[in-house]
Amino acid sequence: GAVVSQHPSWVICKSGTSVKIECRSLDFQATTMFWYRQFPKQSLMLMATSNEGSKATYEQGVEKDKFLINHASLTLSTLTVTSAHPEDSSFYICSAPRGGGGRSSYEQYFGPGTRLTVT
Amino acid sequence: SQKIEQNSEALNIQEGKTATLTCNYTNYSPAYLQWYRQDPGRGPVFLLLIRENEKEKRKERLKVTFDTTLKQSLFHITASQPADSATYLCALDSTDSWGKLQFGAGTQVVVTP
Numbered sequence: 001g002a003v004v005s006q007h008p009s010w011v012i013c014k015s016g017t018s019v020k021i022e023c024r025s026l027d028f029q030a031t032t033m034f035w036y037r038q039f040p041k042q043s044l045m046l047m048a049t050s051n052e053g054s055k056a057t058y059e060q061g062v063e064k065d066k067f068l069i070n071h072a073s074l075t076l077s078t079l080t081v082t083s084a085h086p087e088d089s090s091f092y093i094c095s096a097p098r099g100g101g102g103r104s105s106y107e108q109y110f111g112p113g114t115r116l117t118v119t
Numbered sequence: 120s121q122k123i124e125q126n127s128e129a130l131n132i133q134e135g136k137t138a139t140l141t142c143n144y145t146n147y148s149p150a151y152l153q154w155y156r157q158d159p160g161r162g163p164v165f166l167l168l169i170r171e172n173e174k175e176k177r178k179e180r181l182k183v184t185f186d187t188t189l190k191q192s193l194f195h196i197t198a199s200q201p202a203d204s205a206t207y208l209c210a211l212d213s214t215d216s217w218g219k220l221q222f223g224a225g226t227q228v229v230v231t232p
Contacts, residue, residue: 006162016196032218043208044163093162097218107153108220110162 003027004096006111013084013118014052019029021079021114023050024092029074030096035067038091050077084118091115121147124153125209125223132199132230139224140194142209149207149211152192157225166207167194199230 004024014017023033031052035042048058048069056069068080083089095108124143132138142152151170155163169176169185169192176183182195198205206225213219 004162034219044222046219046221049219091160095162106218107165107168108218109165110155113160113162115160 004094004109004111006092006094006114007008008114010065010115015085015118016083018080018082019084019094019116020093021064021081021116023077023079023096023111025075025096028096028098030077030098031074032097033071033077034095035069035077035079038093038113044093047079050079052077060075077095081116084116086113086118089116089118097105121145121150121221123209123211123221123223124176127224127226129227129229132228134200134232136199138196138199138203138228138230140207140209142192142194142223144190144211147190147211148187151212152183153212153220154183154192154194155180155208155210155222157208159206163208180181181217195212196228199228201230201232204230216221217229 005024007022010100033050035047037047038044044076046059048056050056050069052071058064066082071077090111093113095110097106097108122145153168154166156166157163167176167178167183169183180197184193206227208222208225210220210222
């Protein structure tokens, strides 16, 4: 099956610093990737849609200047948490769907997640 | 706005029995519904997808039903094993854009020997 990787798997940073998380599709090209955040015992909350060659689209309430997304190639999307604060501590997960356009039904392949802790 | 509900209480079940999970949704008519498994500290793993015109789908010991009238999906794990212990998430597609999914909060399943 398709594999999506994330790096790093966990990171601890100090408040006020920035952290970059990479998401790679290893055996397929992904023009679209999704970034989620998950707090303990809660569901995955979609943060933004990463589009190769164009700007990311953010969900309501997600600060685009704080969570910078760059879809550098057909296999790589990065999420940078800028000026991180303790409340940004969470589990960040990316996913990439396979398949064509339109309202088609394709499963998503998720990365293993990145645990961010801001001290 | 669309809402997805899954039983928040953990489902404790004995090995060999069938586990049945429920996913209810409102204010939406999805083209398809998906079920994922998530282990602690890991990303979700795709299990099954069922389309709006399908009543039932099976994969090995897993079975999913989809009732668009009731706006409900049932997820069954037959002959459950301790290795099936995990949180199971249902997800619906979105009309906003391709591939965008909305997830339920998930139901934890604990299978005891």
